[in-house]
Amino acid sequence: MKGIPKKWIYLIVLSIVWGSSFILIKKSLVGLTPLQLGSLRVLFAAIFLLIAGYSKLKTIQKKDWKWIIISALLGTFIPVFLFAFAETEIDSAIASILNSTTPIMALIAGALVFSIGFTRNQFVGVIVGLFGSLLLIWSGSNLNPDQNYWYAGLVLIASICYAFNVNIIKRHLQNIPALTIAVGNFVVLIIPAILVLIFSDFFSEALITDRSIHISIGYLTILALVGTGVAKVMFNKLVQLSTPVFSTSVTYLIPIVALLWGVLDGEKFTIIQLGAGGIILLGVLLSNKS
Template structure:
């Protein structure tokens, strides 16, 4: 299968997986604190990746490790905690919608900081998708007026982190295999994550004996292995075979899946949200039509 077709397969799979991640975060927080969830998610993902691809770390050159480390914190560690804290106050579906600002952040940072070009069609698609995202945010706020939307800023910070990560991968890590990037990331993160977990009081007897914690660990395990481990490798590959704007446009399709999970879990969904979702899909199409811009 050609890269042009394969990138759409990756986009669809990541939309399904990451769209489901927000409801898994919500369920994990029933028995875990945000600090515990962020740390456990990192440690579980690290264990899984080390089992399937630890040898790939040998292919990373000495001078490339600084970029692997920055990518680790920007693309995995910091967002894991920001999303966990955000979902203590706002719905999982709304969190996913706010995350759809990532392509705009990627385009702006890519142009200003990383000298990565974009074309007029990509800019138009990003703007259209952003309009759809804003409409979803506004309608979500109207439907859920009791939620603390100050926590939305945490999701926006996470979006900036993702934008930094995707541009670093595209600019400086093209010659590193996706598996090596993922394993290198979590090799960097495993000690900080363990320190956070110890400091979160996770290992006291009461926490470990709580049945709610057991269920939450199960949700966190699925989140870590599929939503972080497998998805991280595929996303790294997607960035390498496409553009930062295309790769991050997955955050425009994620809310569609997340909203469906939210409805099944009792979160509200309106016709205006459906309309806004259609606008998002249009934005993804416009941003990723074939052109002479960066692919």
């Protein structure tokens, strides 16, 4: 890959890793509840990152911990549960496409909170992207009437969380190494994740010799270590190497990977939904134009 800018390498690898995360969430939910999945995902990733970079914690200055905590909540803790609950009612491919609204959300968050102005193209892009999201939700509800497409809103809320997180990393954590940010994030989340896990009755259920739980934990381990732990470090680095809008552009490619996994797993997908996904991506592309 000599000659390819690092930011593009990170973008491509992340799109493959995160594009595969949606099907791993779906498979993990076979034997685990959303609360169990979210908390275990955080804990497994935390253990991995502490092993890899525990010594980095002492380099975090006191003034930076506030932003580390906020980044942990918005960039990891809240979204992992939102996606887990969402995929109990909507297909993994649909969730991945709705997640592609993140750059649009980043643009809105930048304008409303971080004083970054709109251009005409960006405003049009936001409107087009949001229209595509509504069309996707509507078409999905017609195709799969048994699915509750109100849960699609959970994915959009997660996208908003991601949008704020990238702006926070770029503005307040730019000079902290990516691994250090990730380790700090997950140290903060260990206690909340344990509390959620206890509340979910996981420890009593885990004693049951249910093969589905064991298989689900296998999928979850891959999701936590690669899709959360490694990917979190890579994404932090991508944000630092580029801009919030470029870094969230990874969501352009994620649906392609997720859609392939979804089709292989037997998920239904129509031309209308494909068109809605295309409209969302068009909106994202327009919102990236100056």
